[in-house]
Amino acid sequence: MIIFPAIDLRDGKCVRLYKGDFATSQVVAEDPVETALGFKNKGAEFIHMVDLDGALKGSLRNLSVVKSVIEATKLPVELGGGIRDMKTIEEVIDAGVARVILGTSALRQPELVKEAVKKFGDKIAVGIDAKDGFTAVEGWLEVSEVNYIDFAKTMEAIGVKTIIFTDISKDGTLQGPNFEQTGKLNEAVSCNIIASGGVKDIEDIKILTEMNLYGAIAGKAIYSNTLSLEEAIKVGRGE
Known part of the structure; x- marks a missing residue:
């Protein structure tokens, strides 16, 4: 299982939110490039980045920072937040991003996902x-009436290979991921599932690894020192 250390960007800085609430935004590191290099030194093979300003505004705001991270670390980066049209997807991939994460646009515009997958294949993730089991959009400010597994099956049928699943009620809480919902999703579709939200410690990583997931994202646990990134990577690799 791949461990993805997370860098959430707001105004060019690394922040963490509690349950996706922007009012709880807390700066955890001033310099994203320095943070990413620290992750690389600890053995990270892939970095998960979110443009929170982009998620809120509906268009990318921190792409130059993401570019700097890619150039400095030479690591693959996946990026989400505010990517809602083909032009932006192309711009992000041209900037060197290895995997583009579509969220709101995937629910609102399945045709866009179809077109993006056709053009870029497994560089597109959802x-x-x-x-409460229903898909949220617009930077998590709105909850739809679409069940998360039904939505995943629709994306699988389109050809999406990677799904990042977050239970918002767990995100940034250090209370452990929603193992039950994540497990159900992993069984329901053949896509690679990345667990996100709530990872607290190495025990959580062990459980997720045993669930045969493709990956797990850790953010707050790394910044709060409740999880050692090096140890998590070793467990993920089965060492």
């Missing part, structure tokens, strides 16, 4: 953020 982020499914759920509240």
Whole structure:
């Protein structure tokens, strides 16, 4: 299982939110490039980045920062937040991003996902953020009536290979991921599932690894020192 250390960007800085609430935004590191290099030194093979300003505004705001991280670390980066049209997808991939995460646009514009997958294949991932099992959009400010597994099956049928699943009620809480919903999703579709939200410690990583997931994202746990990134990477690799 791949461990994806997370860098959430707001005004060019690394921040963490509690349950996706922008009012709880807390700066955890001033310099995203320095943070990313620290992750690389600890063995990270892939970095998960979110443009929170983009998610809120509906268009990318921190792409130059993402570019700097890619150039400095030479690591693959996946990016989500505010990517809602083909032009932006192309711009992000041209900037060197290895995997583009579509969220709101995937629910609102399945045709866009279809077109993007046709053109870019497995460089396109879909982020499914759920509240009580229903998919949330617009930076998590709105909850739809679409069940998260039904949505995943629709994306699978389109050809999406990777799904990042977050239970919003767990995100940034350090209370452990929603193992039950994540497990159900992993069984329901053949896509690669990345667990996100709530990872607290190495025990959570062990459980997720045993679930045969493709990956797990850790953010707050790394910044709060409740999880050692090096140890998580070793467990993920089965060492």
